[in-house]
Amino acid sequence: AQESRGLGDVYKRQVSTQSTGAKLSCMSRQIPAHITGTVWKILVKPGDIIETGTVVAILESMKMEMPVEYSEDTPGTVSHVLVSEGNPVVEGQPLFTVNLDQ
Numbered sequence: 001a002q003e004s005r006g007l008g009d010v011y012k013r014q015v016s017t018q019s020t021g022a023k024l025s026c027m028s029r030q031i032p033a034h035i036t037g038t039v040w041k042i043l044v045k046p047g048d049i050i051e052t053g054t055v056v057a058i059l060e061s062m063k064m065e066m067p068v069e070y071s072e073d074t075p076g077t078v079s080h081v082l083v084s085e086g087n088p089v090v091e092g093q094p095l096f097t098v099n100l101d102q
Contacts (some may be wrong), residue, residue, distance in 0.1 A: 027099060027100045027102070028079065028097055028098065028099050028100065029072055029076065029097070029098050029100060030082075030094040030095075030096065030097050030098070031056055031068060031070060031071075031094070031095050031096040031097075031098060032091075032092050032093060032094055032095060033059060033068065033089040033090065033091055033092065033093045033095055034059075034066070034068065034091065035059055035061050035066055035091055036061065036088075036089065036090045036091050037059040037060050037061030037062075037066070037088070037089060038059065038060045038061070038086065038087065038088055038089070039057060039058075039059060039060075039083050039084065039085050039086060039087045039089060039095070040057075040058045040059060040060040040065060040085065041057060041058040041085060042056075042057050042081060042083070042084070042085055043055055043056055043057055043058070044056045044057075044078045044081070044096070045078065045081065046078050046079055046080060046081060047077065047078065048077070048078045049075060049076070049077050049078075049101070050070045050075065050076055050077075050078060050098065051070070051075045052070060052071060052072065052073060052075075053069055053070065053071075054069065054070045055067040055068065055069055056068050056069065056070055056078070056095070056096055057083075057095055057096075059089065068095060070098065072098070072100065074100045074101060074102075075100075075101045076098035076099055076100045076101055077098065077099050077101060078096055078097075078098055079097045079098060079099045080096065080097040081095075081096055082094050082095055082096060082097065083095050
């Protein structure tokens with residue numbers, strides 16, 4: 001029996017035991033969580049076209065809502081949503097995969 005030491009351990013175990021099905025190519029990017037917290041709201045779905053500054057999700061941490069923005073210079077299409085509302089996430093954890101539009 002392993003003892004969990006926090007969200008980081010939970011995330012590492014989830015990544016090692018499940019496949020997201022999202023394969024990155026040179027034309028794909030992942031949008032990571034910029035803080036440790038909980039996914040409060042997901043604002044995009046696969047197939048949505050997003051541009052720089054588009055808010056894709058809202059994370060909640062310490063009773064504060066923090067928007068997650070798409071920051072690439074090139075517009076993209078959301079290909080995978082890697083989390084669900086209510087999921088705990090750690091800083092740096094991938095939330096979405098985006099295919100860059102050309």
